[in-house]
Amino acid sequence: MRVSLFVTCFNDTLFPDAARATVAVLERMGCEVEFRADQTCCGQMHGNSGYEDEAAALLERFARVFEGAEAVVSPSASCAGFVRERLHDGPPVHELTQFLTDVLGVEDVGASFPHRVTLHPTCHSLRGLRVGDGPERLLRAVRGIDLVELGEAEECCGFGGTFAVKNADTSMAMLGDKLRRVLDTRAEVCTAVDTSCLMHIGGALRRQRAGVRTMHIAEILAAQE
Amino acid sequence: MSGGGFPAAAKVALRDSQLRRNVGKATTAIRAKRERAVGELADWEALRTAGAAIKARAMATLPEQLERLEERVTAAGGTVHWARDGAEANAIVAGIARGHGASEVIKVKSLATDEIGLNEALEAHGVTAIETDLAELIVQLGDDEQSHILVPAIHRNRAEIAALFERTIAPGQDLGLEPAAIAEAARRHLREKFLTVPVAVSGANFGIAETGTIGVVESEGNGRMCTTLPKVLVTLMGIEKVLPEWRDLEVMLQLLPRSSTAERMNPYTSLWRGVRDGDGPEEFHLVLLDAGRTDVLADEVGRQALHCIRCSACLNVCPVYSRVGGHAYESVYPGPIGAILTPQLQGLDHAPTLPWASSLCGACYDACPVKIDIPTVLVHLRGRVVREAKSRLSPERLAMDAVGRVFRSRRAYERAQRLAQAGRGPLRHARLPGWSTMRDLPEVPERSFREWWAEARPQGGTAGGGIDPVDTTGRSHG
Numbered sequence: 001m002r003v004s005l006f007v008t009c010f011n012d013t014l015f016p017d018a019a020r021a022t023v024a025v026l027e028r029m030g031c032e033v034e035f036r037a038d039q040t041c042c043g044q045m046h047g048n049s050g051y052e053d054e055a056a057a058l059l060e061r062f063a064r065v066f067e068g069a070e071a072v073v074s075p076s077a078s079c080a081g082f083v084r085e086r087l088h089d090g091p092p093v094h095e096l097t098q099f100l101t102d103v104l105g106v107e108d109v110g111a112s113f114p115h116r117v118t119l120h121p122t123c124h125s126l127r128g129l130r131v132g133d134g135p136e137r138l139l140r141a142v143r144g145i146d147l148v149e150l151g152e153a154e155e156c157c158g159f160g161g162t163f164a165v166k167n168a169d170t171s172m173a174m175l176g177d178k179l180r181r182v183l184d185t186r187a188e189v190c191t192a193v194d195t196s197c198l199m200h201i202g203g204a205l206r207r208q209r210a211g212v213r214t215m216h217i218a219e220i221l222a223a224q225e
Numbered sequence: 226m227s228g229g230g231f232p233a234a235a236k237v238a239l240r241d242s243q244l245r246r247n248v249g250k251a252t253t254a255i256r257a258k259r260e261r262a263v264g265e266l267a268d269w270e271a272l273r274t275a276g277a278a279i280k281a282r283a284m285a286t287l288p289e290q291l292e293r294l295e296e297r298v299t300a301a302g303g304t305v306h307w308a309r310d311g312a313e314a315n316a317i318v319a320g321i322a323r324g325h326g327a328s329e330v331i332k333v334k335s336l337a338t339d340e341i342g343l344n345e346a347l348e349a350h351g352v353t354a355i356e357t358d359l360a361e362l363i364v365q366l367g368d369d370e371q372s373h374i375l376v377p378a379i380h381r382n383r384a385e386i387a388a389l390f391e392r393t394i395a396p397g398q399d400l401g402l403e404p405a406a407i408a409e410a411a412r413r414h415l416r417e418k419f420l421t422v423p424v425a426v427s428g429a430n431f432g433i434a435e436t437g438t439i440g441v442v443e444s445e446g447n448g449r450m451c452t453t454l455p456k457v458l459v460t461l462m463g464i465e466k467v468l469p470e471w472r473d474l475e476v477m478l479q480l481l482p483r484s485s486t487a488e489r490m491n492p493y494t495s496l497w498r499g500v501r502d503g504d505g506p507e508e509f510h511l512v513l514l515d516a517g518r519t520d521v522l523a524d525e526v527g528r529q530a531l532h533c534i535r536c537s538a539c540l541n542v543c544p545v546y547s548r549v550g551g552h553a554y555e556s557v558y559p560g561p562i563g564a565i566l567t568p569q570l571q572g573l574d575h576a577p578t579l580p581w582a583s584s585l586c587g588a589c590y591d592a593c594p595v596k597i598d599i600p601t602v603l604v605h606l607r608g609r610v611v612r613e614a615k616s617r618l619s620p621e622r623l624a625m626d627a628v629g630r631v632f633r634s635r636r637a638y639e640r641a642q643r644l645a646q647a648g649r650g651p652l653r654h655a656r657l658p659g660w661s662t663m664r665d666l667p668e669v670p671e672r673s674f675r676e677w678w679a680e681a682r683p684q685g686g687t688a689g690g691g692i693d694p695v696d697t698t699g700r701s702h703g
Contacts, residue, residue, distance in 0.1 A: 050609075
């Protein structure tokens with residue numbers, strides 16, 4: 001299957017490893033991956049902040065960039081969800097794990113990752129795209145993994161885009177509780193399908209020298225340790 | 226709203242560890258109970274859909290439904306009053322109370338009366354309003370503010386309440402910490418009022434247009450006392466509470482108790498029509514309140530906020546509400562529903578920060594029994610604040626415009642990316658105050674994904690060039 005990668009501006013610039021891992025997993029699953037380099041941002045930040053004209057222009061641009069694509073796949077539930085909600089006659093856009101489980105119908109992607117891992121199910125994957133337990137099933141099939149359940153897993157980590165800045169105090173109170181749950185698992189890695197939430201959780205874990213690292217789920221699915 | 230709006234008020238609330246504990250404990254408990262109560266019904270999703278459809282129909286035919294309601298209530302011996310705003314409604318209620326020479330009125334818990342400041346308005350007319358709902362009584366005696374739609378004193382624990390009663394309605398008594406003993410003190414105080422005060426004021430959960438029936442659901446029985454014992458009953462009802470048909474109750478009376486108190490059925494459901502000889506009040510007045518609701522109805526996206534049945538499920542599941550409590554919303558309508566209702570009822574200028582009092586996590590939408598898409602309305606209201614209330618030259622708008630220009634052109638985007646890698650430029654806008662107090666920012670990696678791709682896959686499908694009108698250079702890398 002020919003797949004067009006929607007890397008997201010966020011991953012392109014800040015988390016290229018997650019994006020490279022996405023390509024690796026898709027190619028391992030037999031997909032032919034293309035990258036349309038004209039892509040920039042889907043407009044989510046503008047759209048969710050009330051700058052609707054700007055968001056509409058960027059969405060329209062997104063549609064032109066990906067015109068004719070058979071399947072657009074993104075390592076971000078948040079951005080994929082935004083495009084799916086707002087762009088009604090554009091190309092089919094999928095979040096990576098949902099593409100793997102629902103379109104390709106795979107759970108075992110041939111990964112090996114012998115570490116203790118906990119999964120934070122992000123709001124936009126859970127309540128936006130309704131990925132269900134897809135990410136968990138993909139992780140369970142990883143060889144050597146010690147997957148531990150996160151308490152109150154479905155509660156928001158407090159990122160919320162500009163929320164983390166505009167309501168920094170409330171965001172930190174939510175993050176504080178999420179961190180406590182992550183540390184309770186004694187995991188060495190906290191993973192998710194969105195690097196935005198992971199930047200928020202990971203930024204605090206690093207600040208605390210907590211000894212827990214964050215990784216995008218694609219990096220675990222790409223691993224063959 | 227105070228000067229700093231929600232972020233500042235939340236900051237104050239977040240420092241109160243007792244409040245954090247009280248609200249966190251209560252919302253966690255009720256959240257789990259609601260999930261159990263809802264999980265019992267196999268057709269819960271169908272019920273939600275039906276509830277949404279009933280409310281959508283009621284709002285789409287509102288003038289017709291209100292006229293039907295007026296006609297049926299009048300035919301049953303009641304009097305219907307129309308109030309454009311809170312001041313008109315307050316004057317109507319005060320006029321009725323004074324007309325009967327009442328110096329006190331007893332009240333059933335009613336958010337609409339709180340919204341228009343009825344108690345204070347009555348006080349100005351020399352009439353004392355006595356709250357008979359236990360939690361409302363606690364708030365009133367403590368000269369406090371409600372912090373939850375259903376559980377107004379959720380921010381208080383039993384020790385605080387016992388101490389309050391010992392200071393006010395049970396002077397000289399030691400109530401201890403047993404809930405039954407504390408409640409008994411309130412019961413003794415209220416019984417005397419039920420039996421002696423001649424005028425009662427209630428809100429309404431529903432007003433049925435088909436039959437002229439008014440409905441109040443409650444747990445304590447104080448509402449039943451108020452709607453049956455006094456000579457005169459005045460009901461203040463927001464116009465959005467009208468339901469077209471009697472059979473609509475079948476759906477609503479399943480949705481409401483399970484969503485609010487996590488009960489299959491609430492203990493008391495009082496339904497009445499007008500007046501009846503020798504049974505209940507001799508006089509019944511229905512005050513229909515607009516107070517901004519028709520303006521809300523004019524907003525095609527925002528109007529679904531009027532579907533709210535005040536169950537408070539969205540508060541209990543909200544990660545923001547469960548940490549900051551209700552006071553931070555500076556309105557009688559707190560939580561997610563308050564964040565979309567208050568700015569619309571009061572005007573965006575009065576509550577411009579509330580549409581941002583959410584991480585858009587979507588838990589409220591999933592919990593709402595009438596499927597109000599709160600996240601979508603929040604984003605819509607953000608758009609309205611940006612368009613209608615924000616200065617063209619606000620720093621945020623200038624920054625958003627600048628970032629937007631970067632994203633609209635591949636060349637500009639790639640240039641900004643290289644500047645960010647070098648530690649400068651507009652994509653570094655993420656380094657805003659607030660973030661770095663608790664979180665480290667990731668270093669911007671030396672090489673972007675697209676740079677890696679261009680090197681690793683020279684023939685890798687980098688289609689394009691000419692997408693952007695001013696961007697004719699095609700790829701700038703690789």
